[in-house]
Amino acid sequence: MRILIVEDDRVLLDGLKVGLSMLGATVDTAECCTDGLLAILTWRFDAVVLDVMLPDGSGLDLLQKLRSSGNTTPILLLTALDDVRSRIKGLDSGADDYLGKPFDLEELGARVRAIIRRKEGRATSTLQYNGVVLDPATLTVSVNSEPVKLSRREFAILATLLEHPGTIASKVNLEERLYGWQEEVESNAVEVHIHNLRNKIGRDYIETVRGIGYRMRPCK
Amino acid sequence: MVSSLANSGTGVPAALAFPDTKSLQTASYERQLSCQIWSLDGRLMARSSGAPSNSLSGDDDGFADRLVDGETWRVYAISDPDKNIRVLVGDRLGLRERLVSDLIRGLLWPALLIVPLLGLLTWSILGRGLFPLQAMAVDLKQRRVDDLSPLNVSHAPPELATLANSLNGLFTRLDAARQRERDFTAFAAHELRTPISGLKLQAQIAIGTSDLTQRNTALNNIVLSVDRISRLSRQLLTVARLDTLSQEEATEEVNIYELVSGIVSDTPARPGLRIMLEESLQNASVKTARDLLEIALRNLHENALNHSAADGDVVWKATYSITSLEVTVEDNGPGIPESELSLVKSRFFRGRHKSTSGSGLGLAIVDIAIHRIDGSLTLINRGNSNGLSATVRLPVH
Numbered sequence: 001m002r003i004l005i006v007e008d009d010r011v012l013l014d015g016l017k018v019g020l021s022m023l024g025a026t027v028d029t030a031e032c033c034t035d036g037l038l039a040i041l042t043w044r045f046d047a048v049v050l051d052v053m054l055p056d057g058s059g060l061d062l063l064q065k066l067r068s069s070g071n072t073t074p075i076l077l078l079t080a081l082d083d084v085r086s087r088i089k090g091l092d093s094g095a096d097d098y099l100g101k102p103f104d105l106e107e108l109g110a111r112v113r114a115i116i117r118r119k120e121g122r123a124t125s126t127l128q129y130n131g132v133v134l135d136p137a138t139l140t141v142s143v144n145s146e147p148v149k150l151s152r153r154e155f156a157i158l159a160t161l162l163e164h165p166g167t168i169a170s171k172v173n174l175e176e177r178l179y180g181w182q183e184e185v186e187s188n189a190v191e192v193h194i195h196n197l198r199n200k201i202g203r204d205y206i207e208t209v210r211g212i213g214y215r216m217r218p219c220k
Numbered sequence: 221m222v223s224s225l226a227n228s229g230t231g232v233p234a235a236l237a238f239p240d241t242k243s244l245q246t247a248s249y250e251r252q253l254s255c256q257i258w259s260l261d262g263r264l265m266a267r268s269s270g271a272p273s274n275s276l277s278g279d280d281d282g283f284a285d286r287l288v289d290g291e292t293w294r295v296y297a298i299s300d301p302d303k304n305i306r307v308l309v310g311d312r313l314g315l316r317e318r319l320v321s322d323l324i325r326g327l328l329w330p331a332l333l334i335v336p337l338l339g340l341l342t343w344s345i346l347g348r349g350l351f352p353l354q355a356m357a358v359d360l361k362q363r364r365v366d367d368l369s370p371l372n373v374s375h376a377p378p379e380l381a382t383l384a385n386s387l388n389g390l391f392t393r394l395d396a397a398r399q400r401e402r403d404f405t406a407f408a409a410h411e412l413r414t415p416i417s418g419l420k421l422q423a424q425i426a427i428g429t430s431d432l433t434q435r436n437t438a439l440n441n442i443v444l445s446v447d448r449i450s451r452l453s454r455q456l457l458t459v460a461r462l463d464t465l466s467q468e469e470a471t472e473e474v475n476i477y478e479l480v481s482g483i484v485s486d487t488p489a490r491p492g493l494r495i496m497l498e499e500s501l502q503n504a505s506v507k508t509a510r511d512l513l514e515i516a517l518r519n520l521h522e523n524a525l526n527h528s529a530a531d532g533d534v535v536w537k538a539t540y541s542i543t544s545l546e547v548t549v550e551d552n553g554p555g556i557p558e559s560e561l562s563l564v565k566s567r568f569f570r571g572r573h574k575s576t577s578g579s580g581l582g583l584a585i586v587d588i589a590i591h592r593i594d595g596s597l598t599l600i601n602r603g604n605s606n607g608l609s610a611t612v613r614l615p616v617h
Contacts, residue, residue, distance in 0.1 A: 009414045011441050011448075015421030018438070022428055080413035081406060101413040105424040 006036035007051040023109040033057045052079035067094035074115035127162035170213035256308045276308040368395040419445035455581040477501035504538035516589040519582045527553030552607035
């Protein structure tokens with residue numbers, strides 16, 4: 001999951017970035033409305049965590065601009081004003097969820113996963129295909145009920161492939177899900193991670209579509 | 221009547237009808253007053269028609285109450301030895317009472333009719349006249365506590381419109397004050413909750429991570445957050461205190477050198493920073509509210525420390541004019557962008573180059589405190605981007 005955080009408080013921003021990474025997300029950050037809007041419109045994020053009070057305006061305005069441009073990226077509002085009226089206003093402006101400060105890291109993670117799940121039309125939190133079960137909440141994977149230990153990147157690749165098992169994910173696509181803006185991407189990183197992943201879960205699950213990318217091998 | 225009786229002097233009592241006592245009920249008020257003239261040797265010389273034949277009085281002159289024929293008379297007697305006569309004038313008390321009761325009875329019936337009518341009239345006129353006032357009272361009574369919309373004055377008479385307009389003016393000011401308060405609370409909530417969220421997240425990271433560098437970073441961030449929150453809560457308390465400190469705060473002679481050196485000594489500063497108190501401060505003193513001035517200068521000092529370069533100078537100095545004393549603190553930090561100079565005094569404004577420890581309250585506090593003691597605050601960027609110069613001008617009485 002690739003997540004954008006728009007927050008102007010540096011300590012909180014750092015905490016969100018590190019905390020959500022620990023929960024398995026790839027995190028990018030913006031510190032004001034202008035940068036945030038630009039990032040959401042030019043990049044594909046699975047979800048956005050948006051602060052309401054930002055130095056160059058209100059997060060609600062950003063939200064309205066975004067929704068009126070037709071963008072449906074799931075957005076969780078983060079704010080100190082969490083009375084009922086503010087919550088209603090936030091949700092009516094187009095937010096998918098609302099979390100008052102201070103909050104719990106685990107809860108934030110669960111809510112972010114929930115809005116992503118809702119967007120994708122899934123009812124359960126776990127992703128399953130062909131005997132492979134991945135649980136984003138506990139960061140665990142099992143193959144035919146046998147638990148498998150994966151690295152953060154391997155987990156992210158498998159999760160991306162499992163979200164849309166029939167469609168092919170390109171290498172660029174996978175890189176986007178794995179690395180934030182500031183992270184250096186080695187040219188063959190995806191290949192290496194896929195190789196390791198196959199070693200751990202078995203050779204038969206991930207299929208290479210030559211010249212295009214990867215996908216979960218269809219059931220026989 | 222008396223002189224004509226006296227002059228007749230025949231000695232024969234003027235024989236007019238002598239009414240018996242029963243005729244009292246019908247006796248006309250004209251015969252109410254009776255008069256007798258006696259010679260000093262005891263003969264009745266004359267009497268008026270209503271007067272009894274017995275003497276109305278004893279031997280004394282002047283007023284007296286006498287019982288004559290079973291009735292009480294009020295009599296006045298006067299003697300004239302020259303003419304050898306004594307004149308008695310009197311009337312029956314019973315008749316007097318009847319007069320009074322007839323009068324009362326005569327007035328009572330019309331009064332009984334007129335008084336309620338008058339009351340009704342008064343009530344309706346007053347009611348009509350006071351209706352706008354009544355309507356205003358009902359409007360005010362039915363209002364919710366937070367409803368400060370203006371009163372409708374379109375139908376009010378001029379004297380009431382004046383009152384309503386004054387009330388509306390008060391409502392407007394109250395509304396503005398409440399709005400400021402609401403904004404302050406909202407901003408305070410935001411400014412407090414955000415660092416607390418950061419603190420909590422960093423603590424959860426420190427607990428959850430197995431990476432040692434990550435844990436150390438988180439722990440450092442926790443310390444930073446705690447510093448920030450404690451500074452912020454201190455300043456919020458200061459603002460609350462400023463709002464309660466009245467303008468009539470007791471004033472005393474305050475020596476600026478003493479005050480500033482006290483502030484400097486109990487404010488921790490980064491090592492390497494030089495703090496200088498110029499000699500001009502020593503002679504500078506002003507009669508003012510010490511608490512308010514201290515709040516202002518302390519915040520200016522903290523500001524200067526926070527924005528100074530690591531090896532910078534913070535310089536305090538004072539200049540006197542005939543009417544005022546100016547206390548200035550200079551730092552050599554980045555200064556304030558010209559576009560933000562007018563905004564920095566408002567509560568919770570934090571500039572683009574905000575420091576992590578700033579609460580956005582410091583200069584707002586200084587501004588409020590200085591205004592309370594009739595002073596003014598001037599912020600000037602020193603030339604060549606050489607830092608900020610903050611000057612407090614205080615009137616000298």
